[in-house]
Amino acid sequence: xxxxxxxxxxxxxxxxxxxxxxxxxxxxxxxxxxxxxxxxxxxxxxxxxxxxxxxxxxxxxxxxxxxxxxxxxxxxxxxxxxxxxxxxxxxxxxxxxxxxxxxxxxxxxxxxxxxxxxxxxxxxxxxxxxxxxxxxxxx
Numbered sequence: 001x002x003x004x005x006x007x008x009x010x011x012x013x014x015x016x017x018x019x020x021x022x023x024x025x026x027x028x029x030x031x032x033x034x035x036x037x038x039x040x041x042x043x044x045x046x047x048x049x050x051x052x053x054x055x056x057x058x059x060x061x062x063x064x065x066x067x068x069x070x071x072x073x074x075x076x077x078x079x080x081x082x083x084x085x086x087x088x089x090x091x092x093x094x095x096x097x098x099x100x101x102x103x104x105x106x107x108x109x110x111x112x113x114x115x116x117x118x119x120x121x122x123x124x125x126x127x128x129x130x131x132x133x134x135x136x137x138x139x
Contacts, residue, residue, distance in 0.1 A: 002032050004090050005031065006091075008034075008036075008037065008080075008087055008090040009024065009027050009035075010038070011039060011127075012044050012052060012129070014054055015053070017128070017132060019067070019124035031091060034070050035072075037083060038056065038063055038072055040076050046085045060072050080107050081110055081111070089116065092111060092123075093119050093120075094119075094121065096121060097123040
């Protein structure tokens with residue numbers, strides 16, 4: 001029996017890399033059922049100011065194909081309370097590079113009020129979608 005029943009994490013997952021896999025794999029070690037949200041094109045545009053290269057449907061299919069993922073879902077907001085109202089998870093997973101940020105301090109406090117834990121997963125150093133994009137653009 002794992003520590004949590006239903007877990008949740010989310011991201012763009014446009015240029016999928018080892019860091020994304022590590023987040024998902026490690027999150028699944030904590031919970032019986034893992035829901036992975038894939039941010040919609042509109043949401044990504046609103047906070048990253050860029051449009052994903054891959055379509056939302058392709059990103060949803062890619063994430064759904066990962067053996068650690070029990071369900072992949074479209075996400076239209078960064079608001080974790082909104083996500084909780086839809087998916088009723090008892091834990092949220094996020095990379096530990098966000099720990100201590102104003103945004104996640106606030107999110108932790110909001111989730112604590114409804115009994116949802118936040119688990120920070122070790123960030124995979126040396127890899128990111130931005131690094132990959134920059135390397136591709138050099139070539």
